[in-house]
Amino acid sequence: MATSGKLASFRLPPLPTVSELVKLYNLRAEKQLSQNFLLDLRLTDKIVRQAGNLKGTHVCEVGPGPGGLTRSILNAGAADLLVVEKDSRFIPGLKLLSEAAPRRLRIVHGDILTYRMDSAFPVKISRPWEEDPPKLNIIGNLPFSVSTPLIIKWLEQVANRSGPFSYGRTQLTLTFQKEVAERLTASTSSRQRSRLSIMSQYLCTVHSCFTIPGKAFVPKPEPQIQQPFKLVEKVVRNIFQFRRKHFYKGLEKLFPEACRVELTHEMIARADLDPTLRPTELKITQFRALCDAYAHLCSLDPSLVNYEHREELRQKQQAKEQRRNMDRRTYTKTKDSIEA
Numbered sequence: 001m002a003t004s005g006k007l008a009s010f011r012l013p014p015l016p017t018v019s020e021l022v023k024l025y026n027l028r029a030e031k032q033l034s035q036n037f038l039l040d041l042r043l044t045d046k047i048v049r050q051a052g053n054l055k056g057t058h059v060c061e062v063g064p065g066p067g068g069l070t071r072s073i074l075n076a077g078a079a080d081l082l083v084v085e086k087d088s089r090f091i092p093g094l095k096l097l098s099e100a101a102p103r104r105l106r107i108v109h110g111d112i113l114t115y116r117m118d119s120a121f122p123v124k125i126s127r128p129w130e131e132d133p134p135k136l137n138i139i140g141n142l143p144f145s146v147s148t149p150l151i152i153k154w155l156e157q158v159a160n161r162s163g164p165f166s167y168g169r170t171q172l173t174l175t176f177q178k179e180v181a182e183r184l185t186a187s188t189s190s191r192q193r194s195r196l197s198i199m200s201q202y203l204c205t206v207h208s209c210f211t212i213p214g215k216a217f218v219p220k221p222e223p224q225i226q227q228p229f230k231l232v233e234k235v236v237r238n239i240f241q242f243r244r245k246h247f248y249k250g251l252e253k254l255f256p257e258a259c260r261v262e263l264t265h266e267m268i269a270r271a272d273l274d275p276t277l278r279p280t281e282l283k284i285t286q287f288r289a290l291c292d293a294y295a296h297l298c299s300l301d302p303s304l305v306n307y308e309h310r311e312e313l314r315q316k317q318q319a320k321e322q323r324r325n326m327d328r329r330t331y332t333k334t335k336d337s338i339e340a
């Protein structure tokens, strides 16, 4: 707590180690909440420094997890830190932190997508929009699964001056997946320029601070489909070849004619999907289920791996042309011999 301009001394409990986290939280099982943690305090200090001087300020941290950034924010001197965490397993660890920094850490066990931030901080910190920003920062190593919906929601709240922006021009210091960060900051000449670039830049001044290497995350961020790239590309390419039809139409083309109907049926059943969905309606998790089902079928019949419908069509066409040429040659020969 800030007392006469100085921070009362406090000692935070150490961050859990990787093996403690793996044991405590069964990390690998928690893909759904996108739990990629930052456990290097030098790195979390560096992220927090991007937010400027936090001494005596209010901060909201999104998804504190095991509390790496949380420690850095407290060490930077924030007077009032509100953390919003969805996963109950992190709450006891956060409570320990809160005891070590009395009256400086408030814990909300909830979902940042629905949490009302407009009543979370004292009204007296509000600043008129035209003036300097209020002493309120939002900081977070955002859960990948919510970063895009969350930023869209916040941009709308910037426009309406509601939620965290009811206090004024509240500053955001956030980590994003590299591709999302590139789109947020893309300028006119960039290939990443997209709707997100315009929507964010018409309302905010957006800066890219630095790139966090993948190896800094525990566990390392993994692709959402754990199959070889070639297999995923093949499944996705076949499904999207008829983008307006039911997805099973494209899926069928993964299999040779003789077993096409049977294996398409089996793949859809394994993936537990409604065959009348269109390719554009399928979620990543559904593509994952399809790729896993296809990998299983390939393990039972490895000849499927190299099967390509287009190649089959090409060969059929070639055979047809050869037959036609042969017929033509036979005909000329017969004709020649009659004439002779």
Ligand SMILES: C[S@@+](CC[C@H](N)C(=O)[O-])C[C@H]1O[C@@H](n2cnc3c(N)ncnc32)[C@H](O)[C@@H]1O
Pocket: 033, 034, 035, 036, 037, 038, 039, 062, 063, 064, 065, 066, 067, 068, 069, 084, 085, 086, 087, 090, 110, 111, 112, 113, 140, 141, 142, 143, 144, 146
């Ligand atoms: C990528 S981890 C980052 C954890 C921590 N900040 C760090 O850097 O190590 C994302 C965290 O957000 C939490 N989370 C996921 N979805 C959330 C949501 N909708 N609301 C609040 N927290 C969420 C997860 O449980 C997890 O702790």
